[in-house]
Amino acid sequence: MDSAQYQVLTSDQCVVMLDLLPVAAFHFLVLSKKEIDSLYEDIPLLQHMHEMGLEAAKKTGLPTERFDLGYHQRLSQRRLHLHVVSRDYNSPHLRGKFKFKKASS
Numbered sequence: 001m002d003s004a005q006y007q008v009l010t011s012d013q014c015v016v017m018l019d020l021l022p023v024a025a026f027h028f029l030v031l032s033k034k035e036i037d038s039l040y041e042d043i044p045l046l047q048h049m050h051e052m053g054l055e056a057a058k059k060t061g062l063p064t065e066r067f068d069l070g071y072h073q074r075l076s077q078r079r080l081h082l083h084v085v086s087r088d089y090n091s092p093h094l095r096g097k098f099k100f101k102k103a104s105s
């Protein structure tokens with residue numbers, strides 16, 4: 001399978017892809033090209049990733065306020081990524097352990 005078909009946007013610093021196991025109607029991953037160890041290591045990169053995530057969200061036609069954005073880094077990987085998820089959280093992949101707890105507002 002060619003990963004290019006899942007790419008939504010690219011820049012010199014990151015790639016925006018469709019999540020292969022979406023937890024909502026729209027679920028993007030913003031992957032930094034550079035490996036970083038912590039959220040605080042490269043703030044301009046995080047800002048750029050955030051902007052790219054919002055750009056991908058806009059492509060859906062939904063207002064960006066209808067998306068949750070959250071950074072994630074697995075302990076086993078140094079590559080930080082940003083999840084951009086539409087707030088419907090409606091997906092067959094959302095069974096069992098992948099359920100999100102909704103934040104109260």
Ligand SMILES: [Zn+2]
Pocket residue numbers: 072073081083
């Ligand atoms: Zn993740």
